[in-house]
Amino acid sequence: MEVECIPFKETGYFSQLICDYLDQKKELTSFYNRFPLLENFEGQIKEKASNYPKTNRTVLVNSLKNQYKNIEISNDTQENIDALKDEKTFTVVTGHQLNLFTGPLYFLYKIVSTINLAKKLNQEHPDHHFVPVYWMATEDHDFDEINYFNLHGKKVLWNKKASGAVGRLSTEGLEDVFDIFAAELGNLGLTDSLKELFRSSYLEHSNLTDATRYLANALFGEQGLVIVDGDDKDLKKLLVPYAKKDILEHTPFQNISETIDALGKVSTDYNIQVNPREINYFYLKDGLRERIVEKNGKYGVVGTQIQFSKEELLSELEANPERFSPNVVARPLYQEVILPNLCYIGGGGELAYWLELKSYFDEMGVTFPMLMLRNSALLITEKQSEKVEKMGLKVSHLFMKQHSLINKKIRDISNIDIDFSPQKRLLEEQFQHMYDIAEQTDKSFLGAVKAQEVKQKKGLDALEKRLLKAQKKKLKDHVIRLTDLQNEFFPNQSLQERQLNFSEIYLEMGDALIPMLLDKLDPFSKDFIVLRHT
Incomplete structure (x- = not known):
């Protein structure tokens, strides 16, 4: 392995x-x-x-x-x-x-x-x-x-x-x-x-x-x-003591709301996972688990006729704590x-x-x-590993977005150069000369020169995309094999671990599966682990 x-x-x-x-x-x-x-x-x-x-x-x-x-x-x-x-x-x-x-x-x-x-x-x-x-x-x-x-x-x-x-x-x-x-x-x-x-x-x-x-x-x-x-x-x-503070004083609602605001100030890229409620408990009985809400001093259970006064709710909490679900x-x-x-x-x-x-x-x-x-972890069979090598790929390439991976592979195997970066650099050099001329003659032309440069770069981008599309069509078999391979590793374009059940891997490895995981996975690792059968 x-x-x-x-x-x-x-x-x-x-x-x-x-x-x-x-x-x-x-x-x-x-x-x-x-x-x-x-x-x-x-x-x-x-x-x-x-x-x-x-x-x-x-x-x-x-x-x-x-x-x-x-x-x-x-x-x-x-x-x-x-x-x-x-x-x-x-x-x-x-x-x-x-x-x-x-x-x-x-x-x-x-x-x-x-x-x-x-x-x-x-x-x-x-x-x-x-x-x-x-x-x-x-x-x-x-x-x-x-x-x-x-x-x-x-x-x-x-x-x-x-x-x-x-x-x-x-x-x-x-x-x-x-x-x-x-x-x-x-x-x-x-x-x-x-x-x-x-x-x-x-x-x-x-x-x-x-x-x-x-x-x-x-x-x-x-x-x-x-x-x-x-x-x-x-x-x-x-x-019970903590549930009382939640239900009566709304402690988590206040504290967590402030923390969410503080996280948002660190970065707007942080997605909030959960939002607190004023009461963070459900009322739980067989067949029922619904939120407890407070209105006008009364405590009710959403979607039911169950209602408590403050004193009745506290009495219920003390007598039947199993009915309160966080x-x-x-x-x-x-x-x-x-x-x-x-x-x-x-x-x-x-x-x-x-x-x-x-x-x-x-x-x-x-x-x-x-x-x-x-x-x-990503678990790769020996057969899958051979496919990766035959296609001239590294496993890390397969983590790319599918369209980016296909574009990379087409560029790698195409018999013509689909990368117009050299042409763009040459274009930039030519326009730099035009900027110099505009600076020395009439600076009001700088905007017109810039607009023309942008237009021509967009033209090169469009040509590059059309050429890439044509090559994808020509190399369709490669695209299909690559797409199928990535879909094996990332079903529904999601991590394998979020889609496959352990039984599918067990059919490959049997009772060696869990001992292998215990041997190879380090909880202190900061890396995603790829495990390849050999």
């Missing part, structure tokens, strides 16, 4: 904000706590240890034991759960939706990044213990985002009417999905293992939370991964309240919204975690 590294900023797939963050642009330092360098974790450990209550550890461990009571787990996972009682144990966390059969491939990269970070920290700080955690987004309600995965260019879809928190959804109906999946796989090679994994995960568990926990544990349990479900009454009790703004705080966490590992979009949250955490008195960009 050959490894090639491409800086994130050169891939064209990462935002200006994330590229600036990775470059540690000084104007961004106030938006995060510590940059995720190995030497910075010691300070993070001390800070988190100073304000994470010991009582929270007891609640966390008891909840985890309850969540795992019906699942067989590895010795390493059991030891990690037990270790969380100890004040010298900390976590590193990633989170992800409950995508069907892991959803896109980067689900694996997130968890591998987290496991590898925990390993490095355990080596660097042997007097402490570090646990990799996967936070399941069980309270999410965007079913349409998770009810499918792609296999061989086809969408395998769970057709179901759904409402409320996705983790509570019944797995009824997934038998039909399994039949479609099995038929697409066929009966060759490693298909039996994948079918059994799907069957055991989804057809032998009654809800999506239990199914996803089983699946993630089957893939990563031997690495000691601990899986957390935040839809838990005892864990939610720890959130949104995308409040959920990160919830995570950091219940876990002895040092670092969050996420994708570019996730880190962008975390960078909006620090002042909110400061106001709430909760340590803001370090933010680490997860590993990203």
Whole structure:
């Protein structure tokens, strides 16, 4: 397996904000706590240890034991759960939706990044213990985002009417999905293992939370991964004081709104990922997860007849904290309240919204975690690698926009020179002589000379484009092969990791897939990784 590294900023797939963050642009330092360098974790450990209550550890461990009571787990996972009682144990966390059969491939990269970070920290700080955690987004309600995965260019879809928190959804109906999946796989090679994994995960568990926990544990349990479900009454009790400040005082709305304004002043190129609401909690019951809103001193649940006075709402929060579900703004705080966490590992979009949250955490008195960009990778088969070499390309070329890549290739292989840059330079030299004449005779002609230069340059550009278009037509077979190759690597002109399901790669590599990722992906890398089969 050959490894090639491409800086994130050169891939064209990462935002200006994330590229600036990775470059540690000084104007961004106030938006995060510590940059995720190995030497910075010691300070993070001390800070988190100073304000994470010991009582929270007891609640966390008891909840985890309850969540795992019906699942067989590895010795390493059991030891990690037990270790969380100890004040010298900390976590590193990633989170992800409950995508069907892991959803896109980067689900694996997130968890591998987290496991590898925990390993490095355990080596660097042997007097402490570090646990990799996967936070399941069980309270999410965007079913349409998770009810499918792609296999061989086809969408395998769970057709179901759904409402409320996705983790509570019944797995009824997934038998039909399994039949479609099995038929697409066929009966060759490693298909039996994948079918059994799907069957055991989804057809032998009654809800999506239990199914996803089983699946993630089957893939990563031997690495000691601990899986957390935040839809838990005892864990939610720890959130009650913070929920009160949100609902009654609108603290995150004020702090995050100010941070968004401040980020906009650093650069207008930064896209805002999330906007806070005055109340950042949903009311949660089976089949229902709707926003809580305040109007004229009354608190209502959007789309329902449910209504509370201030006193009734506070009483409901104290008695039934499990009915209050944090949104995308409040959920990160919830995570950091219940876990002895040092670092969050996420994708570019996730880190962008975390960078909006620090002042909110400061106001709430909760340590803001370090933010680490997860590993990203492109996996290339031996056959694909041979195609790249035959076409005289580098893999880095394939990250170009498709039209730019085609233009580059046509220029490279054409038997005539399609680059009119020499003609443009000659034109500029000729017009410079005309500028000199105008300066010495009548300066009022300078504008006319400039206009003529622009006109003739545009003419050369037009001729160059027409010639390029003609050559594309003449070399149509090359264009088709190149387009097909890039589409193999970047399905729908998107990153492979956002389109392919892990099962497609598993059919190529089998049980070697996850060990290979664990071996090759470095969480501290600032590069996009290309992994080429040899």
